[in-house]
Amino acid sequence: MNTPQHVAIIMDGNGRWAQRRGQMRTTGHRMGVEAVREAVRSAGELGIRYLTLFAFSSENWSRPEDEVNDLMGLLKFFVRRDLAELHREGVRVRVIGNRRALKADILSLLAEAEDLTRNNSALELIIAFNYGGRDDIARAARGLVDQVARGELDPQSINEDAISNALDTAGIPDPDLIIRTSGEQRISNFLIWQAAYAEFVFLPCLWPDFGRADFEEAIRQYSCRDRRFGSVAERDLALGS
Known part of the structure; x- marks a missing residue:
């Protein structure tokens, strides 16, 4: 079975x-x-080498306050309960998203997880927290504009690689496979630049029911895809199509 390098x-x-x-x-x-x-x-x-989980979107702040508070509490619970085990297993934790609106205790917790696991290499776990794909691109654009204004960057040198390297996911390969549970079939502002050539698998199960068998089914579907990245498959060339 063809295993994707990066699953989101x-x-x-x-x-x-x-x-x-x-x-x-x-x-x-x-x-x-x-x-x-x-x-x-x-x-x-x-x-799998990279696993990105969409934990909390920049739009989730519009949910009821008690639900948002509960989600913040669950983040703290997960990190405090599981960080030591993740570290023992060689998992590196990385957090992407806009941190400006986050409270000090959340920022401290995220920094602790990243600092403790920084040198691990068994699996890179990327947590998308207060993340939005459009916000990611907008922040990257502002950063590039600032570099141009300071005379550190030639605007003519801004290409796809420059933008990719300015995103939160700099240094992380684009996702090969994006899975969405619950039967919904939309991207919901998640990794919209990085997902340009990702394969999508939409599963009917709700997230709390997602298990090993569902993960394997998504990878099985991915393995059956012919990833061309805009080119033509060799068999189609042979047929003259």
Whole structure:
């Protein structure tokens, strides 16, 4: 089976999972954290090098305040409970997203996770937190403009590589596979520059139910794809198509 180097996941369906069981949405988020643990473990066992999880979008601040507070609490819970184990397993944690609006305790927690695991190399776990694809590009553009204004950058040298290197994901290969759970089929402002040539797999399961078998099914579907990156496959050339 052809294993992707970088898998990104839009973890969708926590609220619906809870509502279908007559429970609070926050219960679904808590169960979603358990699915995160399983996904990280599965990624390592399946030989994936980079795993990006869409944990909290820049649009999620519009949710009810108690739900946002619960999500912040779950982030703290996950890091405090699992950081030591992730470190032992050789997982490097990296956080992408806009940090300007985050409170000091959250910033400190994210910095601790990144600093502790900085030299690990078994799996790179990228947490997209307060992340939006358009915001990522806008911040990158402002950074390039600032370099031009300071005379450090020739505007004629700004190309695709320059933009990629100015994004939050600089140094991380673009995702080969993007998985979205819950049956929804949209990108929701996630890695919109980086996803230019990604393969998409949309799974019907809600995120708290996502397990090893679902991960393997997504990779199986990915393995059946013919990734051309804008070129023509050799077999089509042979047929003159």
